[in-house]
Amino acid sequence: MASTLMGGMVPAHLPLCRETDKIRADGRPQPSFRDQLRRIPNWLNAWSVLFLYVQTAAVLWATVALGPWSWPVTFVLMGRAFAQFLSLMHDAAHRLLFSHKGLNDVVGRWLLGYPSLTNTDGYRRVHAAHHREEFGPDEPDLPLYVGYPIGPASFRRKLWRDATGRTGAKLLVQFLRSATSADAKVRSTFWKIMAVQALMLAAAVVSGYWWLYPFFWLAPYLTVWRVINRLRSIAEHGGMTASKDRRATTHTVAQHPVARFMVVPYRIGLHLAHHVDSGIPFRNLPALHAALIDAGYIDRTIEYANYPAIWRALRAEPGLNSPHAPTAAR
Numbered sequence: 001m002a003s004t005l006m007g008g009m010v011p012a013h014l015p016l017c018r019e020t021d022k023i024r025a026d027g028r029p030q031p032s033f034r035d036q037l038r039r040i041p042n043w044l045n046a047w048s049v050l051f052l053y054v055q056t057a058a059v060l061w062a063t064v065a066l067g068p069w070s071w072p073v074t075f076v077l078m079g080r081a082f083a084q085f086l087s088l089m090h091d092a093a094h095r096l097l098f099s100h101k102g103l104n105d106v107v108g109r110w111l112l113g114y115p116s117l118t119n120t121d122g123y124r125r126v127h128a129a130h131h132r133e134e135f136g137p138d139e140p141d142l143p144l145y146v147g148y149p150i151g152p153a154s155f156r157r158k159l160w161r162d163a164t165g166r167t168g169a170k171l172l173v174q175f176l177r178s179a180t181s182a183d184a185k186v187r188s189t190f191w192k193i194m195a196v197q198a199l200m201l202a203a204a205v206v207s208g209y210w211w212l213y214p215f216f217w218l219a220p221y222l223t224v225w226r227v228i229n230r231l232r233s234i235a236e237h238g239g240m241t242a243s244k245d246r247r248a249t250t251h252t253v254a255q256h257p258v259a260r261f262m263v264v265p266y267r268i269g270l271h272l273a274h275h276v277d278s279g280i281p282f283r284n285l286p287a288l289h290a291a292l293i294d295a296g297y298i299d300r301t302i303e304y305a306n307y308p309a310i311w312r313a314l315r316a317e318p319g320l321n322s323p324h325a326p327t328a329a330r
Helices: 031-037 042-066 069-095 101-116 120-132 152-163 166-180 184-207 212-222 226-239 257-262 271-276 282-294 309-313
Strands: none
Touching: 031 184, 031 257, 031 282, 042 069, 042 101, 042 212, 069 101, 069 212, 069 226, 069 257, 101 120, 101 184, 120 184, 152 166, 152 226, 152 271, 166 184, 166 212, 166 226, 184 212, 226 309
16 A cells, blocks of 8 residues: 555654653553553453343334334444444453453353454454554555545545445455355354354344344444444544554544444543553553553644544545644644
C-alpha cells in the first residue's frame, strides 16, 4: 500500500511524556503499576458475560411483547449487541477475560465468538499480527484505515454500503466459503459456528417466534453492526501510520456515555491505552488512560473531544481541514 495513503491523520506534534511513578518516559506502565493493571477480575467479567445474555434476551422479549412499533429500536439495539459480544470476545482473544486459559477460550468461542459468526481463534491470529506491528505487512484491516481523511461523499458511500447490507453480504459469502477450506481447523470451526446458529434458530422456532433469528439477529449483523464496526475502526486507526510511538498509530477519543452504550462498549474505546499495553483487561484501561494523561503522554492537543469530532475530521476534504487539531472541536 503506497505510503501516501497513510498518515493523513497523524497529529503534527506529539506531547512530551514525563516519567512518573506509574508511567515510563515512553508511555509504557512502570513494572509495579503494570502488574497491578494486568490482574484479571474474573468474577466481574463473568457477570459481564451473564448480563450481556440477560439484556439481549430482555430486548428480544420486549420486541415480542410490544409488537411492531418496537422493531426499529430492536433492530438497532441488536446491531449494538454484536458490538458487545465481539468486544468481550476481543478480550478473550487476548486471554484477558478469565485467568483460567481453558475457561477463557471456551467462553470466548462458544458464548461470544460463535454466536456472532466469528472464528475466535482465527481472529486471535490476525489480531496478534495487528498488535505486533500496526500498519505492518501483516496488518489485517489495512483497507479500513488508509486514505483518511476522505471526502464527505466517499464517507457516505462507505456507510451506505454497510447500512444496506452489501458489506455484510460480501463478508458472509467469504465466511461461507470456509466450509470448503483446505485447512481442517477452519472447516471444523465453521461447522461449530453453524451448529450454534442452528441452535439459536431452533430456540426461536420452539419459542413460536421463528422470525427473531433472521430479522433480529442475522439482519442486524449484516447492516447495523457493519456501520458500528466501521465507525469504531476508523476512529481507532483511520489515517494513522506505522510508528514505534503508539500515538502515531492509534487515535485517542474522549469517552462519553452515549458512545460507550452504542459504539464502544466494555472500554474498547480506550484504544490508545490498549495499544500501549495490550495485556491489560478492559476494566483496568481507565486507570492506565488516567495515568497516561497525568504523565502528559495524552493531552488535549491529540485527544478528540468526542466521536462526532473525529468522524468530522475523518470525512474532511484532504488539504482543506487540518486533521491534526482535535481540540478545535472542543
